[in-house]
Amino acid sequence: MSSEFAPVSGRFWTPGVKIMLVLMVAGAVALAARFIGGLGYVTNNNDAYPWGLWIGVNVAGGVGLSAGGFTTGAIAYVLNRKQFHQIVRPALFTALLGYTFVVLALMSDLGRYWNITSPMLNWNGTSVLFAVAICVMISTSILYVECIPVVAERFSGRIALPFGRGINRLLEKILDVANRSVHKAMTVIVIVGIVFSCLHQSSLGALVLIAPSKIHPLWYTPALPLLFLISAIATAYPVVIFEHLVVGRSLDRKPMMGLLTPLAKAMPFLMGFYLALKTGDMLYRGTWVYLMDGTYQSNAFLVELLIGVVLPFLLMLSPRVQRSPEWLLTTSTLAIFGVLINRINVFLVAYTPPYGGSYFPSVGEITVTVGFISALMFTYRLAVTKLPVLAVLKEEESR
Incomplete structure (x- = not known):
């Protein structure tokens, strides 16, 4: 490879970073109130609506948007397209942060948050939620393993903890062995990660299949697990492209169009396949009759379909784009808006409890969600300035 990875130099405390810090503090205060006073103290959840914004956005949306690491890893390691190695590392690191914050967000939404380890101790092979939990745990662990080279390149030969020279040598040896082992087995690790990522992306959609009477017909379909999986795959490349371009603008880096354009060329096929499945399922089940009934569910479905799927699909067909x-x-x-609004629609908008009640996210819920997003962005920016996450390219490669 003609590039190397290195921390990004430059000014860290920009106005945007300071705004993120303020939002993080506000979210932390709201989150502290949740853990001190309980869910009812901060959220608008009730007996009719036991879950809300935190599940729809922080968990379901976060999982759906974290598929870029495994999908990009498949191109570089499974298909052996070596030129994509330059964007695999930041994609994997972004996915790692995404899954980590999904786990933290799930803890925030659990009434008994200390039971988050329960799936590891109490196996239930007939539970879809158990499948989601175990697959997310394994996928998150795999991402941490895949990012070992980032830590090894940064700290190899530089460990100087105040525990004595012997301990430091032992840690150096462990880090070196782990780094070499990951490099040798990376293809296998990526394949295992892809398998478990596919499992939990689809099983997340299967969660709502157990409540056929509570989900609007526009979204309730036996094909929902497949739609969740394909939508996550179709949005993986947009997430990688979005992350690369936004980070590049923030850090004054030139976009690697030689790598982004090939990813963009694949997007119409993936998004077109998802669009065909979604519309075909709607036509087959005859639920198209609900499209023009004027309810907020039908309007939300049209926004999701037209703005979040059809429009980016048509735009991506253009070579100029x-x-x-x-x-x-x-x-x-x-x-990205399309898959995020889809998760919100499935878990919130489509949900109609059999008895009365209403739900709208509280200020505390919104504050925590914005705080989590800001914390993820802040952590990423801090990491790329301290760790070798981003590729340092030659001048001719960045054009």
Whole structure:
């Protein structure tokens, strides 16, 4: 490879970073109130609506948008497209942060948050939720293993803990062995990660299949696990492109269009396949009759379908869009919006309890969600300035 990875130098405390810090503090205060006073003290959840914004966005949305690491890893290691190694590492690191914050967000939403380890101790092979929990745990662990080279390159030969020279030598040896082992087995590790990622992406959609009378017909379908899986795969490349372009603008780095354009060319096929499945399922089940009934569910479905799927699909067909950083950023944002609004629709908008009640997220819920997103962005920016996450390219490669 003609590139190396290195921490990014430059000014850290920009106005944007300071705003993120303020939002993080606000979210931490709201989160502290949740753990001190309980869920009812901060959220608007009730007996009719036991879950809300935190499940729809922080968990379901976060999982759906974290598939970029495994999908990009499949191109670089399974298909052996070595030129994509330059964007695999930041994609894997972004996915690692995404899954980590999903776990933290899930702890926030659990009434008895200390039971988050229960699936590891109490196995239930007939539970879809158990399958989601175990697969997410394994996928998260695999991402941490895949990011060992980032830590090894940063601290190899530099460990100087105040525990004595012998302990430091032992840690150096462990880090070196782990790094070499990961490099040798990376292809196998990526394949295992892909398998478990596919399992939990689909099983997350299977969760709502157990409540056929509570989900609007526009979204309730036996094909929902497949739709969740394909939508996550279709949005993986937009997430990678979005992350690369936003980080590049923030850190004054030139976009690697030689790598982004090939990813963009694959997007119409993936998004087109998802669009065909979604519309075909709707036509087969005859639920298209609900599209124009004027309810907030039908309007939300139209927004999800037209703005979040059809529009980015049509835009990505254009070679001009595929070669333009500005258009790629816009189109990727629309695609990300599509999968995020889909998860919100399935878990919140489509949900209709059999008895009365209403739900709208509280200020505390919104504050915690914004705080988590800000914390993820802040952590990523801090990491790329301290760890070799981003590739340092030659001048001719960045054009």
